[in-house]
Amino acid sequence: MTWLITGGAGYIGAHVVRALRAAGEGAVVYDDLSTGIAERLPDDVPLVVGSTLDGRRLREVLTRHTVAGVVHLAAKKQVGESIDRPLLYYRENVEGLRVLLEAVTEARVPHFVFSSSAAVYGMPGTELVTEETPCAPMSPYGETKLAGEWLVRATGRATGLSTACLRYFNVAGAARPELADVGVSNLIPMVFEKLTENAPPRIFGDDYPTPDGTCVRDYIHVVDLADAHVAAARALTASPGRDLTLNVGRGEGVSVREMIDHINAVTGYARPPLTTPRRPGDPARVVASADRIAAELGWKARHDVQDMITSAWEGWVRLHPEAARV
Template identity: 45%
Template sequence: MTVLVTGGAGYIGSHMVHALVDSGERVVVLDNLSTGFAWALPAAATLVEGDTGDEVLVSRLIAEHAVEAIVHFAASIVVPDSVADPLGYYRNNTVNSRNVIACAVKGGVKRFVFSSTAAVYGNPDAVPVAEDAPLSPMSPYGSSKLMTEIMLRDAGLAHGLGHVILRYFNVAGADPQARTGQSTRNATHLIKVAVETALGLREKMAVFGTDYPTPDGTCVRDYIHVADLIAAHMDALRHLRGGGASATLNCGYGHGFSVLEVIETVKRVAGVDFPVELAPRRPGDPAAIVASSEKARALLGWQPRFDDLDTIVAHALAWQRKISAEGR
């Protein structure tokens, strides 16, 4: 039996593929390589270049590879881009996800792990935010993910599709073995941008908004190491295989850092100073969002190992130095 990983050549997806292969799983990856890289995958994984919206292709992969579980990462993820191109985001994130879910049901797949986001909460009334908090996304990105959550729950009730929805907070860092990491050019992730600036790949970086109702006026986020996030996915897959009930779970550490605190950490860990420009707020950015992750720990037995901002930054720096040296 095989695990199908959509978007498996991307930043988070490629970490999942490595973890699955490390565990002896058979893995087939479906990725259109718009933001992913074939070289980020282990040799033991089968890569099929294609689109999650291609019903014939997805159905064929499920049948030919005897897929018994799907881990669905493929999506567009940049909040400001979603504000500028909402229909593109609803097509890629919602319509295409509907196709993957439908193919899973048609193909008899009974286990589905979905990559969702803390953006479904919008600007929460209180932090840390629990899974039962009001859902009020501030961007088409958040809305597109919430729509997929609703479809997946409905399909689960109607067709017995066991699923775990994981709501990511801010994912950062890289594989501790330096096999994969955040490699997308012109990425917008804060730690990635700060690391590139520290290494001279950008002249300067911007802080978007300094007048938020936070201690230093900049946005506060819960940064989770990508390896710990992938551990939660592996735990979710084990949970479903063991007959566990469907669930929606936050993935974060339960404490946050401001944009300025992250930048200062990157400067200190990298041992260099770099210019930072203060800029206006971006549309769609909540002031502060931090996870309550007790449910994931209790239900899945999830035990994070890299809950340390210095470690997250150090791994991100090591990966950026590696791919820069390799010309990637």
């Protein structure tokens, strides 16, 4: 069957496309290329350039390619930017999703996988976050992802659309260097950027209620995340009418300071970090319980932090060869 992957030319999306293809599924990519890169895609995967706000174009693509399922990744995703520009985030992430779901139901597409985020939880007061942990997002970005889940589930109940909402945690790594994250909004590339500039990596606040005072996160390799999307897609096709909400993480917390130490070890740099004030919207600790996704999909993360940093560094050096000259 053919899956439409919105945002499929992005960092995560390109990995999902390749994982679906490796699993024998057909793929069509729909991307506005605002952050996506067309060269990330295999030559035989069609790319349609368009916005999720364009319902007519979406309906044409769904019909022309006989799409049987959608994996929706297209979204704005920077927490800080969402605080400064909430209207942009609600338009792109919520209205764009509404328009897409309208096109999906009109075209009678039966399956829908929504890429949500751990940001829906906000600052949970538990050691491990389960899918039943109350959601209290701390940023407009997190709010739009939670509202997106509500919209997806409501559409499923009303129309019979099979749905899966995947709440993924901190994504890192790459399947191959040319697919690496080229942005610098996530911790690992942010540290790489500072090292390349011969500057100290930054820690945003070291006074959190955690063992070393820095934020603790659950990091997931992008290859494992892509495999989780494939597992969810197959679960929906095998059992129509399902409604899944699943964490995608490793269940292991790593602090910002620990991650910087790991990065220094992999890259050969040895620069101590510089502590700066906290950023708004950053919770102290968010670590997943991955029990439900293991039970529902038989999925478990296979890659560790070392794999994530090593593969991400190979991609960074490909784009910034001067970084390898320690």
